[in-house]
Ligand SMILES: NC(=[NH2+])NCCC[C@H](N)C(=O)O
């Protein structure tokens with residue numbers, strides 16, 4: 001770890017924000033993701049790369065969950081599921097992540113489902129308003145309240161961050177911190193029809209698996225950075241949904257889609273972003289240790305290990 005960050009304080013510190021949360025989607029188990037990642041030794045692995053690590057236990061959302069329990073079954077607005085719960089949790093995450101970022105620490109958020117990115121991106125962009133966002137995912141997660149078929153908020157965080165679509169009253173706290181030219185996608189291959197239109201109408205740059213096949217991952221990451229960060233001066237937030245990887249590589253996730261990134265392609269993205277020296281925020285999302293089924297311990301081990309190795313690659317682990 002020789003490079004000195006223009007943004008982070010010394011000694012370089014990672015603050016882990018463990019988010020055992022699943023309210024943005026319907027499959028049980030994704031709330032166990034952060035617990036498994038830490039149990040696999042992630043704290044020590046990051047320390048071995050030369051970082052100071054803050055981790056004081058996972059975020060406790062019980063207070064919020066209990067307080068909202070009486071409205072639990074009624075927490076639906078139109079088609080949108082759990083909007084009050086997701087909003088309250090993301091608001092808390094935004095505050096925690098923002099506080100770490102303002103102190104010059106690098107917040108590492110362990111999901112939990114990808115709705116949490118409303119919190120992580122809000123938090124990081126409150127500290128770095130000119131930051132850019134690199135979103136690695138099979139999905140665009142840019143459905144709006146109007147366009148969603150599933151009603152799951154983990155399919156909508158990007159539209160909320162951009163401030164497009166109908167604004168739900170409980171998300172009053174969430175400011176549109178993101179602009180369309182400051183986000184770029186890598187790995188897309190399961191984008192809803194309405195989402196394709198949103199991407200097009202807003203001129204949002206995306207490198208799908210088609211572009212990864214066509215140009216190779218090296219060129220794709222270079223083009224993605226050229227788009228959001230042409231002079232390589234702006235802070236970078238990387239939000240990595242493990243379903244960006246092929247299901248043969250990362251099987252334990254809620255919405256797997258075949259034809260994804262290889263093991264190396266996924267890690268290359270993290271390594272190349274690390275090499276810029278501009279990373280200020282990182283999310284590792286959608287690791288679900290209850291999938292594909294309770295008996296498949298090998299798949300869980302493999303996916304948790306990849307959550308850890310993607311993190312290490314983002315934080316300076318090199319092959320040589
Ligand atoms: N973070 C995720 N895994 N998102 C999957 C979203 C799938 C689908 N587009 C939806 O809106 O529900």
Ligand SMILES: [Mn+2]
Pocket residue numbers: 137138139241243244255
């Ligand atoms: Mn996804």
Ligand SMILES: [Mn+2]
Pocket residue numbers: 114137139141154241
């Ligand atoms: Mn996602």
